Amino acid sequence: xxxxxIRPLLAPLISLVCAVLIxxxxxxxxxxxxFSISSSVLKWMIVxxxxxxxxxxxxxxxxxxxxxxxxxxxxxxDALGMFFAVLSSTxxxxxxxxxxxxxxxxxxxxxxxxxxxxxxxxxxGVAFAGNLFTLFVFYxxxxxxxxxxxxxxxxxxxxxxxxxxxxxTLTGGSLILFATAMTFYLAGTVTLSENGIxxxxxxxxxxxxxFVLFIxxxxxxxxxxxxxxWLPSAMVAPTPVSALLHAVAVxxxxxxxxxxxxxxxxxxxLIKQLVVHFSGVxxxxxxxxxxxxxxxxxxxxxxxxxxxxxxxxxxxSTISQxxxxxxxxxxxxxxxAMGGIVHxxxxxxxxxxxxxxxxAIAKKTGxxxxxxxxxxxxxMPITLATFTVxxxxxxxxxxxxxxxxxWYICLGALEAKQAVFVAIMLISSFLNAAYFLPxxxxxxxxxxVDGDTxxxxxxxxxxxxxxxxxxxxxxxxxxxDLPFVPLALxxxxxxxxxx
Amino acid sequence: xxxxxxxxxxxxVVVPLVGAALTPLIGHxxxxxxxPWAALxxxxxxxxxxxxxxxxxxxGPIGYHLGSWEPPFGIEIxxxxxxxxxxxxxxxxxLVIIFSKxxxxxxxxxxxxxxxxxxxxxxxxxxIGFVVTGDMFNLFVFLEIISLSGYALIAIGGEKLTAxxxxxxxxxxxxxxxxxxxxxxxxxxxxxxxxMRDISHMLTLTDATRVASVALALFIVGFxxxxxxxxxxIWLPDAHALAPSPVSALLSGLVVxxxxxxxxRVLFNVYRINGPLNYGPVLNIMAWLAGITIILGxxxxxxxxxxxxxxxxSTISNxxxxxMGLSLASYFGIVGGLIHVFNHAxxxxxxxxxxxxxxxxxxxxxxADLQGIGKKMPIxxxxxxxxAVSIVGIPPTAGFICKWFIILGAIEAxxxxxxxxxxxxxxxxxxxxxxxxxxxxxxxxxxxxTEVDEAPASMLIPIxxxxxxxxxxxxxxxxxxxxxxxxxxGFLR
Numbered sequence: 008x009x010x011x012x013i014r015p016l017l018a019p020l021i022s023l024v025c026a027v028l029i030x031x032x033x034x035x036x037x038x039x040x041x042f043s044i045s046s047s048v049l050k051w052m053i054v055x056x057x058x059x060x061x062x063x064x065x066x067x068x069x070x071x072x073x074x075x076x077x078x079x080x081x082x083x084x085d086a087l088g089m090f091f092a093v094l095s096s097t098x099x100x101x102x103x104x105x106x107x108x109x110x111x112x113x114x115x116x117x118x119x120x121x122x123x124x125x126x127x128x129x130x131x132g133v134a135f136a137g138n139l140f141t142l143f144v145f146y147x148x149x150x151x152x153x154x155x156x157x158x159x160x161x162x163x164x165x166x167x168x169x170x171x172x173x174x175x176t177l178t179g180g181s182l183i184l185f186a187t188a189m190t191f192y193l194a195g196t197v198t199l200s201e202n203g204i205x206x207x208x209x210x211x212x213x214x215x216x217x218f219v220l221f222i223x224x225x226x227x228x229x230x231x232x233x234x235x236x237w238l239p240s241a242m243v244a245p246t247p248v249s250a251l252l253h254a255v256a257v258x259x260x261x262x263x264x265x266x267x268x269x270x271x272x273x274x275x276x277l278i279k280q281l282v283v284h285f286s287g288v289x290x291x292x293x294x295x296x297x298x299x300x301x302x303x304x305x306x307x308x309x310x311x312x313x314x315x316x317x318x319x320x321x322x323x324s325t326i327s328q329x330x331x332x333x334x335x336x337x338x339x340x341x342x343x344a345m346g347g348i349v350h351x352x353x354x355x356x357x358x359x360x361x362x363x364x365x366x367a368i369a370k371k372t373g374x375x376x377x378x379x380x381x382x383x384x385x386x387m388p389i390t391l392a393t394f395t396v397x398x399x400x401x402x403x404x405x406x407x408x409x410x411x412x413x414w415y416i417c418l419g420a421l422e423a424k425q426a427v428f429v430a431i432m433l434i435s436s437f438l439n440a441a442y443f444l445p446x447x448x449x450x451x452x453x454x455x456v457d458g459d460t461x462x463x464x465x466x467x468x469x470x471x472x473x474x475x476x477x478x479x480x481x482x483x484x485x486x487x488d489l490p491f492v493p494l495a496l497x498x499x500x501x502x503x504x505x506x
Numbered sequence: 507x508x509x510x511x512x513x514x515x516x517x518x519v520v521v522p523l524v525g526a527a528l529t530p531l532i533g534h535x536x537x538x539x540x541x542p543w544a545a546l547x548x549x550x551x552x553x554x555x556x557x558x559x560x561x562x563x564x565x566g567p568i569g570y571h572l573g574s575w576e577p578p579f580g581i582e583i584x585x586x587x588x589x590x591x592x593x594x595x596x597x598x599x600x601l602v603i604i605f606s607k608x609x610x611x612x613x614x615x616x617x618x619x620x621x622x623x624x625x626x627x628x629x630x631x632x633x634i635g636f637v638v639t640g641d642m643f644n645l646f647v648f649l650e651i652i653s654l655s656g657y658a659l660i661a662i663g664g665e666k667l668t669a670x671x672x673x674x675x676x677x678x679x680x681x682x683x684x685x686x687x688x689x690x691x692x693x694x695x696x697x698x699x700x701x702m703r704d705i706s707h708m709l710t711l712t713d714a715t716r717v718a719s720v721a722l723a724l725f726i727v728g729f730x731x732x733x734x735x736x737x738x739x740i741w742l743p744d745a746h747a748l749a750p751s752p753v754s755a756l757l758s759g760l761v762v763x764x765x766x767x768x769x770x771r772v773l774f775n776v777y778r779i780n781g782p783l784n785y786g787p788v789l790n791i792m793a794w795l796a797g798i799t800i801i802l803g804x805x806x807x808x809x810x811x812x813x814x815x816x817x818x819x820s821t822i823s824n825x826x827x828x829x830m831g832l833s834l835a836s837y838f839g840i841v842g843g844l845i846h847v848f849n850h851a852x853x854x855x856x857x858x859x860x861x862x863x864x865x866x867x868x869x870x871x872x873x874a875d876l877q878g879i880g881k882k883m884p885i886x887x888x889x890x891x892x893x894a895v896s897i898v899g900i901p902p903t904a905g906f907i908c909k910w911f912i913i914l915g916a917i918e919a920x921x922x923x924x925x926x927x928x929x930x931x932x933x934x935x936x937x938x939x940x941x942x943x944x945x946x947x948x949x950x951x952x953x954x955x956t957e958v959d960e961a962p963a964s965m966l967i968p969i970x971x972x973x974x975x976x977x978x979x980x981x982x983x984x985x986x987x988x989x990x991x992x993x994x995x996g997f998l999r
Contacts, residue, residue: 173936
């Protein structure tokens with residue numbers, strides 16, 4: 008059921024207004040904080056007000072100016088979009104609090120918070136985009152708005168990372184633009200639909216080419232190997248940016264885009280039939296994507312093992328985890344899709360906890376390398392405890408969030424009769440343990456080098472977000488089957504897409 | 507049509523022409539009145555074009571017969587959907603004149619001020635005439651008015667380098683004018699008429715298609731020079747970069763478009779290139795050259811240090827977009843090309859005026875000297891950022907619209923490789939605009955430009971209006987599309 012409503016427009020607009028206000032009056036610290044916090048809370052309330060109806064299958068729609076035949080700005084809140092919006096607006100509040108604490112004493116804070124708000128605005132825009140065109144518009148705006156945040160430090164390293172980031176993402180964007188135009192030409196529309204807009208009559212080879220284009224385009228932000236190069240270098244950005252943008256907003260926009268392409272542009276049934284024969288070998292679109300995801304899951308984990316820089320290890324872990332979602336989507340099985348979609352949220356909360364911890368430690372002690380973290384659990388026990396929770400979640404220990412994901416993806420692999428991916432998930436769990444647990448071990452069981460074991464936690468603005476996110480990780484696993492949690496939304500999305 | 511308003515189609519040409527002729531007199535009397543006079547003339551012209559634009563959208567194209575002689579015997583002014591561009595010319599002309607006030611006072615000797623405004627009005631009159639005329643010979647005459655006043659405006663600063671640039675432009679421009687004249691002569695020899703619509707009709711009857719093809723080639727070469735298409739672009743960077751900034755804005759934003767409008771008139775109005783007659787692979791050659799133009803323009807821009815040089819090369823690559831769109835000759839392609847005629851004018855005028863404001867304030871024009879300028883002139887640099895984001899084609903700004911339509915057009919025409927070239931070019935373009943933004947906002951200043959503050963209001967107001975336009979024309983693209991769609995439907999009929 009579609010309902011016309013202004014709220015899908017209000018949600019992204021609020022953070023945009025917030026950004027304008029910060030640009031205008033943000034030199035004043037108090038006003039800057041006031042705008043940031045109040046707009047994030049307001050936005051969360053608006054998004055949440057649509058939540059119950061969305062669970063019942065109501066779709067809110069706002070149509071803006073159409074600028075040409077069949078193309079216009081349409082915001083449409085279906086279950087999947089709702090899921091992503093709830094996720095990003097919830098995390099925005101938490102990250103804003105964290106950023107206020109973290110950025111204390113840093114330069115150019117006005118610029119930082121303004122662009123931060125624009126990023127969140129465009130992320131919700133991506134979530135609510137009702138057609139590919141709108142999706143692309145917000146996707147590209149997100150790229151541009153993140154750039155000043157990546158190069159925030161203005162050091163040569165940061166400038167280089169920023170350049171790399173733009174080259175990767177804008178090239179990906181160009182592919183998406185081309186593919187969008189091609190879709191428009193083939194289907195005569197770019198409006199996302201529950202069961203896809205393309206059909207087999209366009210020719211299998213053309214469709215396959217289009218599919219690969221889209222995947223390569225969105226794959227850049229989704230950090231599918233070998234398109235992941237920008238993500239580890241973008242870690243030079245301040246930690247709140249790494250946390251929200253490189254664990255949630257930007258990368259999730261890529262994964263979200265892939266989900267949209269698979270289910271809403273091609274459609275579940277068409278993707279299943281999309282098989283090309285290449286010199287005698289039959290390649291199906293779904294298994295190609297699943298294969299890329301599997302390679303990334305293992306490859307990212309192996310790379311993470313090699314990193315000593317705390318944030319870089321988290322970055323490679325992100326690369327690996329993102330492909331869980333892609334794998335879940337690519338399995339084209341009900342449970343797989345659900346596992347993939349729900350991992351959008353699970354991964355976000357787990358990874359953001361870890362980034363918050365890395366930032367808190369770096370801010371408090373100046374330590375950025377894992378080899379320096381001896382005995383950090385003596386000094387910052389609560390911080391490290393939250394990290395431990397997130398790590399165990401990543402490994403997939405029940406009843407934490409990560410378990411839910413792995414359970415459903417494994418189920419999906421079995422439903423799709425591709426048991427090899429169950430093995431991939433198991434290996435990945437093992438690798439997760441291999442690169443996260445040594446950090447926990449070193450923190451709790453190795454005495455600090457200087458012998459100083461006095462407790463000195465970071466400021467509450469840094470600590471509280473860690474705790475809240477860790478609690479979320481527990482709650483997302485423990486209460487997964489209650490009616491008003493993300494899993495219910497994911498189920499709603501999955502049932503409409505796979506009908 | 508009754509009363510004076512019936513004569514608007516000719517008055518929009520005559521008023522600025524007469525205004526130009528009177529400017530030296532006014533300058534002789536009171537030099538300070540030149541600028542208000544020129545602004546007033548342009549504002550008046552603008553009002554008339556606005557009136558005609560509304561009329562056009564309500565009642566369709568307006569034909570006006572000079573001296574009431576019926577065409578093909580008399581000269582015809584034909585205010586069709588393409589001629590709606592006059593509205594833009596008059597508006598931007600007006601803004602540039604406002605901007606010029608302080609700039610000219612500082613950069614030019616006093617004696618030259620009245621000459622300057624005379625030439626500006628003259629070049630604007632030439633462009634308006636060029637766009638609205640329905641007569642081939644008039645097309646050539648107006649082209650010459652534009653070119654001659656253009657040479658003079660480039661050289662008006664009087665330095666050695668600008669004189670060289672103007673001379674280079676003069677040489678190449680003279681050849682292009684000759685090509686066009688020769689083309690007109692050829693067409694006259696086989697059709698016996700100069701009225702565009704009449705020629706178009708006669709061409710379907712004549713069997714001298716070889717002569718017609720040669721004439722077409724001459725036109726394309728002639729206008730390609732004016733539009734600075736590869737490999738005929740060499741004159742443009744110097745001319746556009748070394749002219750006074752408001753003049754650069756006019757040249758880059760509007761004057762190069764005369765080449766484009768000329769191509770549109772010849773290809774679609776006269777030759778009806780999509781019609782039954784076969785003129786060989788003209789469009790194909792143009793499309794590929796356009797692709798090369800896009801990439802090379804962007805590539806060279808990357809290696810420039812002078813911001814105005816960068817903008818000039820960026821014009822070349824954007825002209826490539828437009829020509830590519832037109833020569834795809836598919837519905838979406840032409841729509842994309844036409845809309846970029848307008849959007850590029852908007853964006854490039856903004857950029858050159860901003861460059862002008864910066865040069866006016868600091869005296870520097872090299873990127874290395876301008877580091878950290880964003881903190882001193884936030885509004886001007888903010889406008890540059892908006893225009894840069896727009897020209898790179900990041901949605902939802904103005905520059906994105908053409909990219910979308912041209913890519914669509916390329917797919918529609920079955921030439922996706924061209925779309926690939928366009929995307930590659932636009933990625934190069936990102937590279938050098940990012941250079942500008944980085945230098946302005948994210949690097950420490952090298953010079954002690956402490957006393958620099960924002961440009962004066964007479965400069966800022968046009969800049970801000972144009973920059974807002976860059977932002978909004980992406981979202982409100984249906985406004986220009988309302989004129990472009992019927993135009994394209996007419997071309998493809």
